[in-house]
Amino acid sequence: MGKYMIKALVFVILFISACSIIGLQEDYVSPESAAEVEEVEQVELPPEPEPEIIFSGMEMQPGGCFGIYLKGMTDRDEIQVTTTLVQEQPSFFPHLEGKLAIVGISCRTKDGEYKYKVQVQRDGEIAAEREEILKVMPREFDKQYLTVSTTQKDQRSDENFDEDSVHTNRAKAVTSEKPLWEGAFVKPVEGRISTDFGMIRYINKEESGRHSGFDIAAARGTPVKAANNGVVRLSMMLRVTGNTIIIDHGCNIYSSYAHLDKLLVEEGAEVKKGDIIGEVGTTGFSTGPHLHWTITIGKLFINPESLMEKDPLGFINTEGQTD
Numbered sequence: 304m305g306k307y308m309i310k311a312l313v314f315v316i317l318f319i320s321a322c323s324i325i326g327l328q329e330d331y332v333s334p335e336s337a338a339e340v341e342e343v344e345q346v347e348l349p350p351e352p353e354p355e356i357i358f359s360g361m362e363m364q365p366g367g368c369f370g371i372y373l374k375g376m377t378d379r380d381e382i383q384v385t386t387t388l389v390q391e392q393p394s395f396f397p398h399l400e401g402k403l404a405i406v407g408i409s410c411r412t413k414d415g416e417y418k419y420k421v422q423v424q425r426d427g428e429i430a431a432e433r434e435e436i437l438k439v440m441p442r443e444f445d446k447q448y449l450t451v452s453t454t455q456k457d458q459r460s461d462e463n464f465d466e467d468s469v470h471t472n473r474a475k476a477v478t479s480e481k482p483l484w485e486g487a488f489v490k491p492v493e494g495r496i497s498t499d500f501g502m503i504r505y506i507n508k509e510e511s512g513r514h515s516g517f518d519i520a521a522a523r524g525t526p527v528k529a530a531n532n533g534v535v536r537l538s539m540m541l542r543v544t545g546n547t548i549i550i551d552h553g554c555n556i557y558s559s560y561a562h563l564d565k566l567l568v569e570e571g572a573e574v575k576k577g578d579i580i581g582e583v584g585t586t587g588f589s590t591g592p593h594l595h596w597t598i599t600i601g602k603l604f605i606n607p608e609s610l611m612e613k614d615p616l617g618f619i620n621t622e623g624q625t626d
């Protein structure tokens with residue numbers, strides 16, 4: 304008889320459990336509750352923003368730069384750029400309520416008109432699209448002839464350049480996701496520009512490419528200032544550029560200071576615009592005391608003047624709107 308009692312008890316327990324599960328399930332699917340949940344969701348979810356594509360300008364110089372700001376973006380939006388102006392896809396960084404890219408133009412870019420199309424895709428559909436004709440203005444770059452000793456010329460060997468680029472590439476592989484700079488960039492040293500950006504250089508009658516920045520003539524020991532706020536990513540002696548400092552200003556913008564006599568900041572240091580970071584010297588491949596100052600967007604050298612004229616964020620106001 305005991306066996307039957309246990310079986311009966313188990314059956315009763317199972318029956319009660321089954322009833323309560325069904326009851327619970329009924330609770331979950333009851334139409335009133337479903338409606339309540341839906342209502343709560345509708346209240347909490349803000350409407351999705353509409354993407355908008357904004358350019359900082361339509362006319363540019365070879366060696367210049369421009370900004371693209373994408374307003375009203377969501378995390379799942381994808382950006383596609385189609386153009387013949389620059390080969391690489393620009394890097395976009397989160398900024399205010401959207402995404403920002405600062406795009407550099409090579410000094411070798413021929414003058415003319417270039418199509419530039421930006422497309423924002425959301426859930427597999429085109430959410431925004433804008434195609435513009437960007438105009439690159441003509442610009443002549445001067446030629447410069449240098450005569451140096453064989454020993455000095457040997458300092459510019461491929462091997463030395465390769466060795467240096469291991470370090471500079473490492474420094475430029477890291478960037479702050481948000482702009483660290485504030486306002487326009489400043490000239491790091493007062494003085495005459497002895498070699499302009501983009502100059503076509505001949506060393507001992509052999510063409511050696513374009514001058515990647517400004518050479519500013521100044522006496523040895525003259526203090527060198529940070530061109531803008533940023534983080535020091537490199538501070539060391541290199542073979543060609545001598546004592547060198549690289550500052551990351553965020554969003555792929557870097558400034559570099561070469562041939563320094565003294566390095567006064569360490570890697571990882573946060574600097575403010577105008578802070579003294581080193582002293583003018585003539586270390587590395589150099590014919591006399593001067594500062595070789597460059598600006599790169601990613602690895603592309605641009606004319607430092609284009610960041611000194613105006614804040615590259617100037618086309619976006621603080622509310623994320625255009626001026």
Ligand SMILES: [Zn+2]
Nearest residue numbers: 498517518595
């Ligand atoms: Zn130089």
